[in-house]
Every structure is written in C-alpha cells, then in structure tokens.
Amino acid sequence: MIESLNEAFCTLPGVGKKTAQRFVYHLLERNREGGLNLAKALVDAMEHVKHCSSCRTLSEKDICNICANNNRTNTQLCIVETPTDIHAIEQSSVYKGKYFVLSGYLSPIDGIGAAELGLDELEQKLHQQDVEEIILATNATIEGEVTAHYISNMAKHFDVRITRIAHGLPIGGELEYADINTIAHALSGRKDYGG
Amino acid sequence: MIESLNEAFCTLPGVGKKTAQRFVYHLLERNREGGLNLAKALVDAMEHVKHCSSCRTLSEKDICNICANNNRTNTQLCIVETPTDIHAIEQSSVYKGKYFVLSGYLSPIDGIGAAELGLDELEQKLHQQDVEEIILATNATIEGEVTAHYISNMAKHFDVRITRIAHGLPIGGELEYADINTIAHALSGRKDYGG
Structure with a gap:
C-alpha cells in the first residue's frame, strides 16, 4: 500500500523516488486528512474537468x-x-x-x-x-x-x-548572462528608441 | 475544481504553486487514469496504513x-x-x-x-x-x-x-568540501589504522 502510493506519486512530472517517499511519509505521519482531500480533489478534477x-x-x-x-x-x-x-x-x-x-x-x-x-x-x-x-x-x-x-x-x-510575441532580453535581465540566441533575437528585433 | 486540486497539491512538502500547476496540467492533459490511480492509492494508504x-x-x-x-x-x-x-x-x-x-x-x-x-x-x-x-x-x-x-x-x-552510529566524512567525500562540524567529528572520532 505504501509502495503503490510511492509508485503513483512517481508518475508525476519531476517526482522521483526520494520525493515520492517524502510525500508519502509526510501525509501518513502528519496529514492524513490532507491526503484524503487530495484524493477527492483528484477524482473531482479527473472526472469533471473537460x-x-x-x-x-x-x-x-x-x-x-x-x-x-x-x-x-x-x-x-x-x-x-x-x-x-x-x-x-x-x-x-x-x-x-x-x-x-x-x-x-x-x-x-x-x-x-x-x-x-x-x-x-x-x-x-x-x-x-x-x-x-x-x-x-x-x-x-x-x-x-x-x-x-x-x-x-x-x-x-x-x-x-x-x-x-516579441523575443528579447527579459526585464531585469543582464546582457552578460543572456544566451546567444536571446541576444541575437534582441538585436534583430530592435526598435527605434522614442526616449 | 482545477484550483482546489492545485491547492491540495500545495500541501505536499516542497510543492509550490508552479509545481502544483505542472502536476495538475500533466494529469489532466496526459494522464487522467494516473490521476485516478493516485487518488485510489491515497485513500487506500490514508485509511489502512497504521x-x-x-x-x-x-x-x-x-x-x-x-x-x-x-x-x-x-x-x-x-x-x-x-x-x-x-x-x-x-x-x-x-x-x-x-x-x-x-x-x-x-x-x-x-x-x-x-x-x-x-x-x-x-x-x-x-x-x-x-x-x-x-x-x-x-x-x-x-x-x-x-x-x-x-x-x-x-x-x-x-x-x-x-x-x-559513527559521524565523519562520507565515503567518496573530499576534505576540501566538508563542513567544519563534519571535520571536527571525523577527527575526534578517529580510529587506529589497521592497514
């Protein structure tokens, strides 16, 4: 039962064995009600969201x-x-x-x-x-x-x-840390500067 | 419904809004059966693990x-x-x-x-x-x-x-990167070297 819950969590994107184990023990030891709520929310969403x-x-x-x-x-x-x-x-x-x-x-x-x-x-x-x-x-x-x-x-x-949509440097981003593709796009997509 | 599932995922340790959203959309768009399996595994575990x-x-x-x-x-x-x-x-x-x-x-x-x-x-x-x-x-x-x-x-x-249990440098670990507490424990817990 613990093992199947572990495996079920592992199907989520980016969740490996260690993370799944952490979820399982957290729910079982500290928040069983939260676990049941999550189950209910899952069934609701999987069955009714279209x-x-x-x-x-x-x-x-x-x-x-x-x-x-x-x-x-x-x-x-x-x-x-x-x-x-x-x-x-x-x-x-x-x-x-x-x-x-x-x-x-x-x-x-x-x-x-x-x-x-x-x-x-x-x-x-x-x-x-x-x-x-x-x-x-x-x-x-x-x-x-x-x-x-x-x-x-x-x-x-x-x-x-x-x-x-425009591609270029993100706001707050620095040229020094931008990748070459972003810089190329930022240059080729340059606009007249209105001041 | 999508929002409640999002919030339910957020109660898991280390899961924030973005990660929860990723889980929700992954399950809804690609793996509804997996979502229902996870719900079933959750109920089983929460109700029967002691x-x-x-x-x-x-x-x-x-x-x-x-x-x-x-x-x-x-x-x-x-x-x-x-x-x-x-x-x-x-x-x-x-x-x-x-x-x-x-x-x-x-x-x-x-x-x-x-x-x-x-x-x-x-x-x-x-x-x-x-x-x-x-x-x-x-x-x-x-x-x-x-x-x-x-x-x-x-x-x-x-x-x-x-x-x-013994505390000291982890196997494969390097002195250079160990924290001072670990090094202190490794030194005070030193053993006679049998060769």
Whole structure:
C-alpha cells in the first residue's frame, strides 16, 4: 500500500523516488486528512474537468470563463501551446482578447499533426468570427517556431493581421548572462528608441 | 475544481504553486487514469496504513515485516527518528537487528516529550526482551543529539551496550568540501589504522 502510493506519486512530472517517499511519509505521519482531500480533489478534477468547446483550454464548464466574458474582445486571438500559458499571460493583465489552446506543437514524428492541435477548429473560427489579429504566442523553441509558421501560412488566406510575441532580453535581465540566441533575437528585433 | 486540486497539491512538502500547476496540467492533459490511480492509492494508504505495534514504523499489518522476520536478531535494537531512516539503513544491507521508530525527536517546546516518542514502550521492550545493544541512529542535529542523550540515560539502568552510529566524512567525500562540524567529528572520532 505504501509502495503503490510511492509508485503513483512517481508518475508525476519531476517526482522521483526520494520525493515520492517524502510525500508519502509526510501525509501518513502528519496529514492524513490532507491526503484524503487530495484524493477527492483528484477524482473531482479527473472526472469533471473537460476542454472549453471554444478555445480548448481546460475548464469545468462547457465554455470557459475567458471565452464567456463579454468584456473581452473577439477581435484578438492569442494562440498558445498550453493552458498554463494562458495563466501566465493573464497574470500580466495586459491582454484583453480571447485565446486558442493548441495543447502541444506540431510533431509529425509523434503523430501530432494539424488535426490534433485543433487547427481545423481554428480555421473555422477565422471563417465565422470577426478576428482581426492573431497573436502567435507559441514557445520560442524549434517546435514552437514551426507551429507558428504553419499557422501563419494557414491564416494568410484570411483578412487578418498576424503577429508574433516579441523575443528579447527579459526585464531585469543582464546582457552578460543572456544566451546567444536571446541576444541575437534582441538585436534583430530592435526598435527605434522614442526616449 | 482545477484550483482546489492545485491547492491540495500545495500541501505536499516542497510543492509550490508552479509545481502544483505542472502536476495538475500533466494529469489532466496526459494522464487522467494516473490521476485516478493516485487518488485510489491515497485513500487506500490514508485509511489502512497504521503503525507497527512493536517498532512503531508505518505498516499495513499489525506487526511489520522486519519485526515479524525471525531471521533478524532481537538482541540489537536500532533507534531511528523516522520510518524513512529504516528504509535508508535497510538499503545498506549491513544491519540484521530490529528497529524502534521515535517518529520525531524530543522537543518540549512543541509538546513532544518522552511519551510522544514512545519511550515508555522502548523502556518496556528493554525490560521484556533480550536486547543486548541499542544503536542510537538519530540524526546528527542538536535535537537528534539531545534525543540520543536522553535515551542513553534511560537505557543506562539496563544491562545493555549503548552505541551511537559513527559521524565523519562520507565515503567518496573530499576534505576540501566538508563542513567544519563534519571535520571536527571525523577527527575526534578517529580510529587506529589497521592497514
């Protein structure tokens, strides 16, 4: 029983044997109620959380809170890889449009193509809705760039502005410690300085 | 629902908001079955794991496997702070005696006294059983040392050898990187060199 709980914890990302053991003994020795609460929360979430039928993010409702919010414009559509990316962007509080979640990136070798990323749905959205701008916010990895490129090719056929989030030095970051790719992007993406 | 699962994960030791989020999205997006398994393992363990009535370690049975093993001698009793310590010692495969788990250390300020550590049971054990040696394997912290000292005082009244596990440089460790307390212990605990 202790061993199976250990193994179950090991399936979590980044959790090895030692960490799992620490979780197990903590719960058994100090917080059994917390362990039962966690079990209940797990069952609730695994059985009832689904995907928003509009933006494909994880949601308890058929339409997620962001898609259902009429104060947010439908004219901007931000394309992200994962639901956590939405969470990160929302925390900056500067974006007031809607989202579309790919749940991954194009990876034909793993059998992840346009259909798996919901690009058909995205195309439909561009047909039916008054989207004026799509913001490609996939990660700055090779896979993220390829996916962004693919989507921009698809979106070209619509009357829509296609933008990509900026890449460069993080705020508070120092040139000295930045990696060469970031510096290259920061230089090639330089802007006129308004003072 | 997603939020409550997040919070439930945050009660685990060393798990913050970001890690909890990573767990939640991993399970929801990639491994819902694993999430339900984890929930089941949690309920099983929280409801059925108890303490061994002989050595106080966590166990599914009334008497744990080590205590029930007749191939292990009753003459040696190793006193440890937690069940994980037993696991660590067992992995070295050099100890063939029994254990006694304190489940903590003496800490009067937190209301943890001799009774909470089961020292009455330990005393009874020394009365009733043929223990010839007790090995104090509490941690080399101030609390662990105080606890070891308290137990050795108690055990003095019995005809029993009292030993403490050795402290010094870890195998493979280098003097250059050892902390001063370890070096001090390594020097004061030096032994005649047999070659």
